[in-house]
Amino acid sequence: xxxxxxxxxxxxxxxxxxxxxxxxxxxxxxxxxxxxxxxxxxxxxxxxxxxxxxxxxxxxxxxxxxxxxxxxxxxxxxxxxxxxxxxxxxxxxxxxxxxxxxxxxxxxxx
Amino acid sequence: xxxxxxxxxxxxxxxxxxxxxxxxxxxxxxxxxxxxxxxxxxxxxxxxxxxxxxxxxxxxxxxxxxxxxxxxxxxxxxxxxxxxxxxxxxxxxxxxxxxxxxxxxxxxxx
Numbered sequence: 001x002x003x004x005x006x007x008x009x010x011x012x013x014x015x016x017x018x019x020x021x022x023x024x025x026x027x028x029x030x031x032x033x034x035x036x037x038x039x040x041x042x043x044x045x046x047x048x049x050x051x052x053x054x055x056x057x058x059x060x061x062x063x064x065x066x067x068x069x070x071x072x073x074x075x076x077x078x079x080x081x082x083x084x085x086x087x088x089x090x091x092x093x094x095x096x097x098x099x100x101x102x103x104x105x106x107x108x109x110x
Numbered sequence: 111x112x113x114x115x116x117x118x119x120x121x122x123x124x125x126x127x128x129x130x131x132x133x134x135x136x137x138x139x140x141x142x143x144x145x146x147x148x149x150x151x152x153x154x155x156x157x158x159x160x161x162x163x164x165x166x167x168x169x170x171x172x173x174x175x176x177x178x179x180x181x182x183x184x185x186x187x188x189x190x191x192x193x194x195x196x197x198x199x200x201x202x203x204x205x206x207x208x209x210x211x212x213x214x215x216x217x218x219x220x
Binding site: 003005019022023026040041042043044045046048051052054089090091092093094 | 113115129132133136150151152153154155156158161162164199200201202203204
C-alpha cells in the first residue's frame with residue numbers, strides 16, 4: 001500500500017475553483033480506479049486555503065496508473081497555477097507489520 | 111461529523127513504546143465505540159517521530175464520550191511525557207455541503 005498526505009496551499013482567489021476541480025477528481029478516482037483506496041480531501045477550518053488530502057493506493061502500479069488517467073491529468077494541468085505550495089508526505093500506517101521498519105530506520109539515524 | 115488531523119512529535123527514545131500504546135488505543139476506540147468512525151495513525155517515512163492521526167467522530171457527543179473512555183485516558187496519561195509537540199487541526203471534508211462554509215469564512219477574512 002502507498003499512503004500519502006498531500007499538504008497543499010492554494011491562492012485564496014482560486015480556492016472556489018480549485019476545490020470544485022479537486023472534488024471532481026477525487027470522486028472520479030475512487031469511483032473509476034479499483035486501485036485507489038482513498039482520496040480524502042479536507043481543508044483546515046481555521047485556514048481554508050490549507051488543503052490536506054489523505055491518499056491511499058493499493059500498490060505502486062495503482063499509483064502509476066492513477067497518474068495516467070484523464071481525470072488526474074485534467075486536475076494537474078488546470079490547478080498548477082493555483083497551488084502556492086505543495087508537500088507530499090509519504091506515510092506508513094501504524095500496525096504490527098510496519099513496526100520493525102520504524103525502528104530499523106530510527107537506529108540508522110542515531 | 112468531527113474531523114481532525116493530529117500532528118504529534120514524539121521523543122525518539124520513546125517512540126517504540128508510544129506507538130505500541132497508540133496502536134492499542136486506536137484499535138480499542140474503533141472496536142468499542144460506535145461513534146468513532148476512524149482513528150487512523152500513521153508515521154512519516156522519512157521521519158518516524160512525526161506522527162499523524164486522522165480522527166473522524168460521528169458528532170460532538172461521540173468525541174466527548176471518547177475522552178472519557180478508559181483506553182483514551184490510559185493513552186493520554188502514559189504518553190504525556192513522550193510528546194514533544196502536539197497540534198490538533200480541525201478539518202472539514204471537501205464535499206458539496208461544506209463548500210458554502212469555506213467561502214463564507216474566506217470572505218470574513220478578507
